[in-house]
Amino acid sequence: xxxxxxxxxNAMTLISILMLVGLGLAIIYGLMGVxxxxxxxxxxxxxxxxxxxxxxxGSFWLALLIAPLIGALLGFLTEQAIIxxxxxxxxxxxxxxxGLSLIIQQSLQLIFGAAPQKVFSPLTTxxxxxxxxxxxxxxxxxxxxIAIIVMAFVIxxxxxFGLDLRTIIQDRDMAEALGIDTKFVYSIAFSLGTALAAIxxxxxxxxxxxxxxxxxxxxxxxxxxxxVGGAGSVPGVVAGSLFVGGTETLLNYIVPTTLSQAxxxxxxxxxxxxxxxxxxxx
Amino acid sequence: MLEAREIxxxxxxxxxxxxxxxxxxxxxxxxxxxxxxxxxxTLLKSLIGLLKPSSGKILIDGLxxxxxxxxxxxxxxxxxxxxxxxxxxxxxxxxxxxxxxRGRKDRSSTxxxxxxxxxxxxxxxxNQLGGTLSGGQQQxxxxxxxxxxxxxxxxxxxxxxxxxxxxxRQISELLQTFSHELDLTILLVEQNLELVRTTATxxxxxxxxxxxxxxxxxxxxxxxxxxxxxxx
Ligand SMILES: Nc1ncnc2c1ncn2[C@@H]1O[C@H](COP(=O)(O)OP(=O)(O)OP(=O)(O)O)[C@@H](O)[C@H]1O
Ligand SMILES: [Mg+2]
Numbered sequence: 001x002x003x004x005x006x007x008x009x010n011a012m013t014l015i016s017i018l019m020l021v022g023l024g025l026a027i028i029y030g031l032m033g034v035x036x037x038x039x040x041x042x043x044x045x046x047x048x049x050x051x052x053x054x055x056x057x058g059s060f061w062l063a064l065l066i067a068p069l070i071g072a073l074l075g076f077l078t079e080q081a082i083i084x085x086x087x088x089x090x091x092x093x094x095x096x097x098x099g100l101s102l103i104i105q106q107s108l109q110l111i112f113g114a115a116p117q118k119v120f121s122p123l124t125t126x127x128x129x130x131x132x133x134x135x136x137x138x139x140x141x142x143x144x145x146i147a148i149i150v151m152a153f154v155i156x157x158x159x160x161f162g163l164d165l166r167t168i169i170q171d172r173d174m175a176e177a178l179g180i181d182t183k184f185v186y187s188i189a190f191s192l193g194t195a196l197a198a199i200x201x202x203x204x205x206x207x208x209x210x211x212x213x214x215x216x217x218x219x220x221x222x223x224x225x226x227x228v229g230g231a232g233s234v235p236g237v238v239a240g241s242l243f244v245g246g247t248e249t250l251l252n253y254i255v256p257t258t259l260s261q262a263x264x265x266x267x268x269x270x271x272x273x274x275x276x277x278x279x280x281x282x
Numbered sequence: 283m284l285e286a287r288e289i290x291x292x293x294x295x296x297x298x299x300x301x302x303x304x305x306x307x308x309x310x311x312x313x314x315x316x317x318x319x320x321x322x323x324t325l326l327k328s329l330i331g332l333l334k335p336s337s338g339k340i341l342i343d344g345l346x347x348x349x350x351x352x353x354x355x356x357x358x359x360x361x362x363x364x365x366x367x368x369x370x371x372x373x374x375x376x377x378x379x380x381x382x383x384r385g386r387k388d389r390s391s392t393x394x395x396x397x398x399x400x401x402x403x404x405x406x407x408x409n410q411l412g413g414t415l416s417g418g419q420q421q422x423x424x425x426x427x428x429x430x431x432x433x434x435x436x437x438x439x440x441x442x443x444x445x446x447x448x449x450x451r452q453i454s455e456l457l458q459t460f461s462h463e464l465d466l467t468i469l470l471v472e473q474n475l476e477l478v479r480t481t482a483t484x485x486x487x488x489x490x491x492x493x494x495x496x497x498x499x500x501x502x503x504x505x506x507x508x509x510x511x512x513x514x
Contacts, residue, residue, distance in 0.1 A: 160391065167370055167381050173332055174368040179356035179385030179431060 005132045007253060013138050013207070015245030016145030020200035021218050022225035022237045023152055024193030030232025031169050031189050034083060035094050038101040040219030042071050042194040046201020047210045048108060051117035060122035064202050071198025072191040079190040084183070101215075108212035121206035141203045148199065153234040165189060169232050221248075224268045230278020239279040244268065283308055284329065284360070284435050284467060289338030291328040297336060298324040299491045306435070311461050311468040311481045315497070316488030317512060322471040323365055325488070326437050329469070330362045331355045342435065356385035361433035365440050365471075367424040371413025375404055378412050378423055382430030393430060400456075401426045418449035425456060435467045436460060442474035454480040478502060487511045 025039050049067035050060065058066075078100065086093040123137040156162035164185050167175040176182045200218070208214060221244055229240020247267055251260030271279070284306040292298040299321040306312045316322050327333040329340055331352035340348045347355050356362070370378055379393045398405050403419060404426055415423060421441055428436055438457075442450045454477050460466040461481075472478050478485065485497045494511070501507040 163373075163377055163380060164384075166373060166377075170370045170372060171368060173352075174364065174370070175381070176352040177330055177332060177356060177362045177364070177368075178381050178427070179353050180381070181351070181353045183351070 002132050005130050006134070007249060009129065009132070009134050009138065009142075011246050011249035012142045014249055015241045016142045017200050017204050017218070018222055018225050018241040018245045019149050019237055020145055020196050020203070021222040022229070022241055023149065023234065024196035024200075025222050026226045026229070026231050026233070026237050027165070027189055027196075028193040029226060031165060032083075032087060032186055033090065034087070034190075035090065035097070036083075036193075037094060037097040037219065038078070038104060039097075039193070039197055039222070040215030040217070041101050041104040042075065042197035042215070043201040043204065043218050044108065044210075044212060044215040045074065045104070046071055046198030047119070047205035047208075047214060048112065048117060048201075049198065050202045050205045051112075051119050051210055054120055055118070060120070060202075060206075064199065067198040067202045068195035071201075072195035075191040075194025076187055078194070079187045083190060084187070087186075101219075105212045105215075112212070114211065117210040119205045119210055137206060141207075144203065145200075148196070149234065149238065152196075156234060161185070161188070221245075221264075224264065228268050228271055228279060230280045233280055236278055236280035243271070243279065283341075283343050284469065285339075285341040285344075286325075286329060287339040287341070289325075289328055289335040289340065291324060291333050291335040293324075293333075297491065299328070301338070302491075302493055304486065304493065306467055306469045308467050309461065309465070310483045311457060311470060313478050313482040313485040314469070314471045314488050314493075315473065315478065315485060315508075315512060316471075317514070320488045321491045322488055323439055326362070326364075326439050326469070326471060329437060330360055353384075356431060357387060359387075359431075359434035361385065361428035361431050361436045363421075363424045363428050363436070363438045363441060365443065367417075367420045369412040369415070369420045369423055369427075371411065373412050374409050375412060375415070375423060376408040379404070379427055379430050382427035385431030385433065387432070394432070397426055397429045400429070400459075418445050421445055421449065421453065425453070429460075429464070433466065435469070437469045439471045440473060441470075442472060442477050447476075450474060450477055453477065457481045475502075475505075475508065489513070 021043055025036065028034050028036050046067040049070055050063040053063040053066060082096050082100065083093065086096055121137045123140060125136045126133045127136045127139060156165060164180050167180060168182050168185055172182055224244045225237060225240035228243050229236035244264055248260055248264045251263055286302055286304045288301045288303050290297040290300050302325060314322055324333065328335050331350055335348065339346055342358050342360060347358060383391060383393065401422055404423060412420065412423065441453050457468060458481060461468055470481065479502055482499060482502060485502055486493045487495050487497060497508065497511055
């Protein structure tokens, strides 16, 4: 019983990070058709923000507020300087964002070195959940991620901006012809996606080694999330994260990590064969 | 007043429409007749900014809007009902109408009561998804959505396409109401002669990317003249 609860909680940790990274990716891909290979590096940027802010004496919670702002700002600049010129050219976007990814990784490594950055968890206690002692920080992290996902869902379903997003996903030309400034919505949506990645980076940092290449791992996994779940909807991202995060955590208890990651890929491919539009049809 | 001055536009190197000049005066319901593929949709898309003309100018009430984004042209008072209706299938009827508000100058976010009053069948289905409406209902929704932006100009691309006669008659009545009571200046691309005859104040025939001739309302009544003009 205790083991089941621990595994579930571990799975929830991974799932919640995947939800945040995957949601940003899904918005950017679902809306603009942009395959953003630098998305994982915005996770890294978030984690480095935490390291810098804590290094300057700031708190974890301060970093949790500032990192998304920096992520959004850098995302906005990326969209304005690169992405917006490449919308009609998917291959060029892939190349450009891949290049950007390398630039971000190399710059971080040049400036901060190859050694892992020091970050501190804001909570070092553990709490008792159904008879199992579990780190409080992880529980808080899961709760925060769920709160953010619910908020994103409400924004997309209930606000004016959310309606603009859903409209453009369905028919960009018609949306534009009705008076929606689609270029503006694109740049805001892109920034929102990178802000979510940066939040994920902060939340993830205390649990992993904060190095310049840490984003790669999450980029690949969150692509599975989007492909498996179906692009362009919050429920799709949640379903995809549950599938990818759940399977990988479970397999990790049975087989070595590298094998479990490969198996997740195999399962993802099978699932997409069976349900090409993803777990959640939009 | 909507004016095209010698515009050419197309999708690749070869222009589909060439040097078209056209003025839709205030109060007119100007109809464009033409066979399939002559470039009617291409012309409308150029007028609302979705397709940038390779040469020529587009003016709304004398203002040059040639370089404007479609969203800005929409806010300048030009509403568009595209061929195929352009309903967002996964948005509810109400959300489709809300999106129509984006073209308003006053940035109001409530669907005007008089629009709803004009379309009772929509009022009953506000929470139904756009994609589940019948073709005729979608066309009505597209018209209502266009009105939500409180436009001064309305461009329609074959609103009768695939729609049963009773709804076509309803569309005809609506267009006349739009023109007479809402003072809309209307440009209508249409192939259904009944709809053309009951609404047109002026009529031009389009042929292979150019306007070939004007038909008077009297000539429109004469099947022979119309078929001749269309080279059918
Ligand atoms: N997106 C496009 N890309 C390339 N060519 C196009 C495109 N859309 C239309 N065309 C071509 O431009 C020409 C004019 O098309 P257009 O749709 O303007 O005609 P239309 O008069 O509206 O016809 P219909 O009565 O069938 O709607 C056609 O030869 C068509 O094949
Ligand atoms: Mg057409």
